[in-house]
Amino acid sequence: MTRTALGGRLLAADVVLVVLLMAVATSPFADAYGGWRWLAAVVVGTLTGLGVALLARHLGWGAWPAVLLLLGCHLLLGPALAVPDLALAGIAPDVDSVRALVTGLVSAWRDSLTLLTPLGSTGTVLMVPWVLSLIAGLAAGAFLWRSRRPGGAAIVVLAAFAVAAAFGDRVTGLTITRGLVLATGLLVWTRWRETRDVRVSWTRRIGMTAAVIAVAGGLAGGMSAALAGDTRTVLRDHVDPPFDPMDYPSPLARYRAYYDERALGEKTMFTTTGLSTGDRIRIATMDTFDGIVWNVAGGPGAPTQSGTFGRLSAQPDEAGEQDVTITIEDYSGPWVPTVGETLGVVALRDGRADGSTQSRVLYNDATGTMAQLGGTVRGTTYELRSLRPEVPASLEALAAASGVMPQAPADIPVLTKKVQEWLAEAGSPGGGAAASALADAFRKGYYSDGKEGEATSPSGHGAKRVTDLVGDDQMIGNDEQYASAMGVAAQQQGLPARVVIGFVVPDSTGVVKGADVHAWVEVHLEDAGWVSFVPTPDKDRTPQQQQEDPEPEPQPNVLQPPVIPTEPDDLDDKAPQGAGDGTPAPPPIPIGDVLTYLAVAGGAVLLTSPLWALLVVKRSRRRRRRRAADPVARMSGGWREIADRARDLGIRLPHSNTRQESGSLLDARVPGSGVLLLAGRADHHVFGPTAPTDEEARAYWDDVDTALKRLRKSAPWWRRPLAVLSPASVPWRQTLRRAGPTVGAAIGFLPRRALAAIRGLLGKATATTSKKVNR
Structure with a gap:
C-alpha cells in the first residue's frame, strides 16, 4: 500500500466531519445517559482514535502497535472521561480508576443495559460511548488515511x-431528524472526498442531494409517524430487569436467624451514628402476602401502590432532617438499612466515596426500602439524609388513606372471625382506631421465641402458622407471627397496611446486633402518612406453664361392701371345661385367622410396594441430604432437592446442565421462585475458597423449602399429587447398582440345588427364545 500525501485542508475536513458525524450517530446515548458527559466522551474518544491512526500512519506502524497505543490512551484519558467519579480529583488516574477501566471493558456493557435510565456518569457506564468512540475513531482514520477505500469510514x-441505538432508551425523540442529518452528512462527505479533484459546481450538487434526501426522508418520516410513535426496540428490552424483589427470599423468613445466638444473635450487624436509643432501622417493607410468606414488591408487574426501585436522586434540604451513618459489619443481603424517609445517600469505602457501589444503590420511594445490587459488603458505610415525620398524638380520629390499598391477601377464615369479634367488642371502629384496636388485641397474647425452656412457638408466618396463632386458646409467638397476623388482618379489613422488618437501636453506642431484630406493621392514615403499630406483646409477658399432673379434686369417701370369701367348692365349679377330663382347652387367639390377616396385609404391602418404596426412597434421600455431616454436601444436596422436585413436577432438566443453567431454566418457567439465586449461592459455597458454616447451610435449606413451595404452587392442581408419586427424580440405575450387593448376598444364602434349578430354568427359557427368533 502506497501512502499518499495528506493536505492540511483535507485532513482538517476529515477530522471535523468525523467528529460531527460521530456526535450525530451516537446521539441515541442522550436518551439513556442524560447530561453532557456522554458527549464529551464521544468527542474526545473520536479525536483520540483519529490521532492514534494519524500517528501510526506517520510512523509506519502496523495494527498491533496502534492498538497498544490506543489502550495506553484509554488508561491515561479514561479516568476523566469514562469513570470521573472514581478518578483522582475527577481527572487524574489512580488505582481504583485504572482497575475500573480494565474490568469495565467487560462489565460496562452489561451494566449499561441492566441499570435503570438515566444512567448518568456513576460507575463504569460511560465506558460504552468512550470505548465505542475510541474504536470508531481509529477505524475511521485507518479507512481515510491508510486504505484505498476511504468510503469505509461511512460504514464505521x-x-x-x-x-448507540441498540444501547439507547426505547423512548426517544427526533429519530427522523437524526437519520436525515446523518444520511445527508455521510453522502455529501463521501461524495466530496471521491471527487474532490474534479471541477464541479458543489453548490448545485449539495443542493440537489439535500433536496432528494429531504423528500425521501419526509415520506419515510410521515409513514413512520403514522405507523409508530417515538418508541423503538432496544437491547435493554430483551435483558432481565436489574432488580426484582421477588427473586429474593422473604426478609421476614430470616427473622429467627437474626436473634438465634447460634446464628447471628450475638454478632454485630452494623454500627450507626446519629441515632438514639429506641430508634427504628428499616431493612425491608413487605406489602405482598401470598399465603406462604410476606415479600417485597416493586419489581416488574408489581401493583402501582408498591412503587418501583430506581436511582435515588438527591432531594433538597428539608427542615428536621438528620444525618445518619450505617456501617455494614456481619449483616448481609440485598436490603440496605435506612431510617425514616431517605432524602439522599452516599456510599463510602475506606472513608472515600465509592462510585461503583453508589451506582448499584436503588430506592423505592413508595415503601422506603433501599436495595444494593449484588448485596451489601462488609465495611461499606452509607451516609443517609433522613427525615422522620412526626406521629400525631391521637390516631383514633384519623381515617385510612385512600388509593394506596395493596393487593388483597390470602383469606384466613379463623383470623377473619377472630378480628370481627375484636372489632365488634371495640365498637366497630375504622381507620386509626381500628388499627389501634387490632394492635391492642394482639398484645393480649403471649411472647415466646420457641427457645429451649420457653413455650412452644414454631417459626414461620404463613397462613398455617397464623391460623395456629389465633386458633389456640393462648396466642403464643414473636414479632414474626404477630406482625404477619396483624398485617393480614388489617388488609382484610380494608386498611392500607404493610409489614416491616428492621432493628431497634439498643443503646447509645449505636451497635446493633442480630438479637435487636424486630418486626412491626405500618398503616397509612390521612394527614399522618405511614404510622407504625407494634402488635407484639412485651417479652416479659410469657405464657403460664400448664401443670402437667394436676392433683385430682378430693372425692367424698364411699363405704364399700365387705368382701365375702368364696368356698373352695364354688371355685372348682368355675374351672374351665375340659381342664380336668383330658380335653384340650381352645387357644385364646385363633391362629388361623391371624395368619389369614397377615397374608392379606402382606399381599397389600407387596402390591403397593412401588408406591411406598418410592416415598421411602424420596424421604430418606431428603433426610440424608439435609443431615449430611459436611456443610458443603448439605448445600449441594439442597440444590439437588430443588432439581429433583422440579423433575417430579414435569419440568425437564437435563442431568448435564450446570446449576446456573438449570436455575435459569427454572426461573424462566416459574418467575419469582428464587431458584437462580439459590443456584449461585450453591456454586459460591461449593467452589468457593471457604467452606460454608452450619448456620449458612441451615439458612440455605430454609430458602430451599420456600422455593419448593413456590414451585409446587406454580404447578397445576392436578399435577401436585402426581408429583409426590412421580419416579422422574429417582436415579434407577444408581439405586439398582447400590442394591446389587444386597441382592447378591441374599442369593448367596440360597441352597446350591435351588441355585442350580434356577440356572436350568433360565437356560431353557433362553434356548426357547433363540429357537423362536431363528424361525
Missing part, C-alpha cells in the same frame, strides 16, 4: 449509530 459511523 453507521456501525457506531447502530450500537
